[in-house]
Amino acid sequence: MLLKFTKMHGLGNDFMVVDLVSQRAKIFPDQVRELADRNFGIGFDQLLIVEPPTDPDMDFKYRIFNADGSEVEQCGNGARCFARFVYDKRLTSKKTINVETRGGNIQLNLTDDGVTVDMGVPHLLPESIPFIADQQQEKYLLEVEGDAFSIGAVSMGNPHGVLLVDDVDNAPVDSLGPKIENHERFPNRVNVGFMQVVSRNEVRLRVHERGAGETLACGTGACAAVVAGRLQGLLDEVVDVHLPGGTLKIQWAGEGKPVMMTGPTARVFEGQIYL
Numbered sequence: 001m002l003l004k005f006t007k008m009h010g011l012g013n014d015f016m017v018v019d020l021v022s023q024r025a026k027i028f029p030d031q032v033r034e035l036a037d038r039n040f041g042i043g044f045d046q047l048l049i050v051e052p053p054t055d056p057d058m059d060f061k062y063r064i065f066n067a068d069g070s071e072v073e074q075c076g077n078g079a080r081c082f083a084r085f086v087y088d089k090r091l092t093s094k095k096t097i098n099v100e101t102r103g104g105n106i107q108l109n110l111t112d113d114g115v116t117v118d119m120g121v122p123h124l125l126p127e128s129i130p131f132i133a134d135q136q137q138e139k140y141l142l143e144v145e146g147d148a149f150s151i152g153a154v155s156m157g158n159p160h161g162v163l164l165v166d167d168v169d170n171a172p173v174d175s176l177g178p179k180i181e182n183h184e185r186f187p188n189r190v191n192v193g194f195m196q197v198v199s200r201n202e203v204r205l206r207v208h209e210r211g212a213g214e215t216l217a218c219g220t221g222a223c224a225a226v227v228a229g230r231l232q233g234l235l236d237e238v239v240d241v242h243l244p245g246g247t248l249k250i251q252w253a254g255e256g257k258p259v260m261m262t263g264p265t266a267r268v269f270e271g272q273i274y275l
């Protein structure tokens with residue numbers, strides 16, 4: 001079958017976006033891997049699927065697949081692109097859009113500055129991340145091949161570990177990232193952020209994403225980094241997170257409050273492909 005799609009990105013974190021409200025298709029994990037291939041396929045970090053909601057109070061269901069074919073709970077940059085996609089394709093005329101995801105319901109607001117997403121309340125209990133630990137702490141000691149690393153652990157619907165580094169340009173993202181991603185204390189694997197605190201309102205961040213490797217930006221990673229930094233008393237409520245692909249504005253008032261993320265979206269091209 002011929003499947004129409006749109007190629008989009010949020011700060012260089014790139015997506016194939018497919019409307020399965022107006023089209024019918026079933027996309028299997030091995031097909032996701034083939035489509036994600038940057039040499040033999042379309043090339044993307046995540047596949048985003050727009051479906052009708054199962055909950056009548058929601059406008060859409062939003063499904064996310066990593067480049068390795070795994071279906072995941074949440075994607076922040078994807079959420080902004082999702083909002084732009086459903087509005088531009090006239091699947092909705094609303095500028096405030098309620099969406100169900102595997103990681104919980106989120107609200108997307110289209111504004112003149114881009115899209116602001118209410119990413120929901122972060123989960124901090126180890127079992128809800130999931131992370132193996134006796135009790136909730138601001139940071140945990142994680143042993144990797146004989147070395148101990150101090151790590152914050154946060155779920156934004158999807159799991160994140162956050163390490164503080166002095167210089168993000170020289171952080172061991174490629175070497176340490178995959179080891180922590182697959183660490184036995186993170187039973188569902190984990191996204192790994194390396195954060196350099198510049199000031200109380202500014203950080204630099206690189207993220208090794210679960211199932212995709214290092215990306216140019218990670219929206220949930222930016223939210224998790226600010227939550228981890230706030231819990232350690234290092235950051236104020238509003239923080240500019242500078243990622244290799246650009247900057248996200250993250251706001252978090254503290255425990256029990258939702259994280260707000262604002263950033264841009266871009267449409268790259270429209271395409272169609274035989275599945």
Ligand SMILES: N[C@@H](CCC[C@H](N)C(=O)O)C(=O)O
Pocket residue numbers: 013045046066072073074075076077078158159191209210211212215217218219220221
């Ligand atoms: N790029 C995303 C996160 C995508 C999912 C992630 N790799 C996972 O496995 O949880 C973002 O912008 O949040």
